Amino acid sequence: MKRDESPLLTPQRLAEAREMGEKLNRLRIARRLRQADVARRAGMSRSTAILIEHGDIGRTVAQILRYLDAIAPGLPLIALMQESDPSLLALKTREATQRVRALGEKERKDLDF
Template identity: 45%
Template sequence: MIVKSIFMLLMLEFRCISFFCRTLLLYLCMLVKSRIARLMFVFSNMKINQNHVMPASRVMEMAMIGQRLARLRIARHMTQAEAAVRAGISRNTAYRMEKGDAGLAMGQVLRYIDAIAPAMSLLQLLQAEDPALAALEAGEKRKRTRGLSKEELNKLDF
């Protein structure tokens, strides 16, 4: 729009310029317009994936925090959708948080922790000081299995 108005002003000022000059001027205005549009597109789409910019050790720390968040949520018998609604974030954001995405705001992480375990702090999450986590770990421990009885073996025998 701006380029077109500049072109119209130039045309009014130079009514007597030749057709060749007008064409050249129009071409230059279009070229400037396309360059401006291209630059605006480039600058508007400059999303940076934080996991690619951060050092590997920090990415691993974010993944560890995400795993602990997921384990805490599972230990509290809560779905991602329920936790996300309580925290006021989308389920996709909760998924990204549990996968260790470094591009999320710290406030979102703290709200997510508060939604899962209201009395828990980030420090307690990092230290894994939650009775629900201890109960989950106890349930995950390998238990001794007994051998199958003859009756159970006969049922399984095809």
């Protein structure tokens, strides 16, 4: 029988669990992997992968580490939390909004053939 561990944890710890799940989700997306494929590699069901990515505190550390290893073999957990993986940095760059400004008069003349 499963126990609900959330009443035993502080709000800060619950937030940390959610943050870890979000970072695993972002890493999977950054590496362009499907959730079902990663779950299969980790030897778990897709529903367990969904729970991990939502930061469910009922998941074991072993499940989380297997899931991380299925996404990025050899990547340390600390690198995930610090978001120092190159694929995460590339995702952040792709997501960043870029300012678009109107061309000035001189720039328009330079482009005019």
